[in-house]
Amino acid sequence: MEKFDAVEGESGTFNVTARGNPPVIDYTWIRDGEPVLDVSDSYIWKSKRITSHRVVSRGPILEITELSRNNGGQYVCEASNSQGTTRRVILINVLYEASVTRVSPRTYVRQGDDAQFQCEATGNPLREDVIRWNRLGFETKRMQVISEKGQSFLTVLNVSKEDSGEFECVAYNGIGEESIARILLLVKCES
Numbered sequence: 001m002e003k004f005d006a007v008e009g010e011s012g013t014f015n016v017t018a019r020g021n022p023p024v025i026d027y028t029w030i031r032d033g034e035p036v037l038d039v040s041d042s043y044i045w046k047s048k049r050i051t052s053h054r055v056v057s058r059g060p061i062l063e064i065t066e067l068s069r070n071n072g073g074q075y076v077c078e079a080s081n082s083q084g085t086t087r088r089v090i091l092i093n094v095l096y097e098a099s100v101t102r103v104s105p106r107t108y109v110r111q112g113d114d115a116q117f118q119c120e121a122t123g124n125p126l127r128e129d130v131i132r133w134n135r136l137g138f139e140t141k142r143m144q145v146i147s148e149k150g151q152s153f154l155t156v157l158n159v160s161k162e163d164s165g166e167f168e169c170v171a172y173n174g175i176g177e178e179s180i181a182r183i184l185l186l187v188k189c190e191s
Contacts, residue, residue, distance in 0.1 A: 008096035018079035097176025098123030119169035
């Protein structure tokens, strides 16, 4: 199986030309058990009247316009001539920007206690370093971060009244723009 990476929103062309004797080869592209629309000799395609089909084939070529994450997955190309049929499977991996999907709600903590926050993100690729925490001018030595694929946990140690304010959860995987969510920390002071 051959793997192709493609970025969401862009168009992709994937070619799996076969050779054979006799050289007259018929191609069929299949996804999820269904044939992909073949527009090889189509008058409609040549006149640009197909607008609703974003995934089409032209013989050995699979074309996807404005890739979306739903277009990712396995595609099978069958090449046939009078002597037989062969199949080739390709995997299209659609890369898309990281996005924060969930953060902890506003957090109330007593002075001297530890504050804990959670942030979750999606994206492809989704590595451990996709999520980071920000707070301008904050002492990072009082922050403990544990990150897993798509999740990050921040603990702020021994909070004080001055720690009240917003922390930013930032998700970025190198594609598109940063996704930022803010979490408010409110520190309760004993009188």
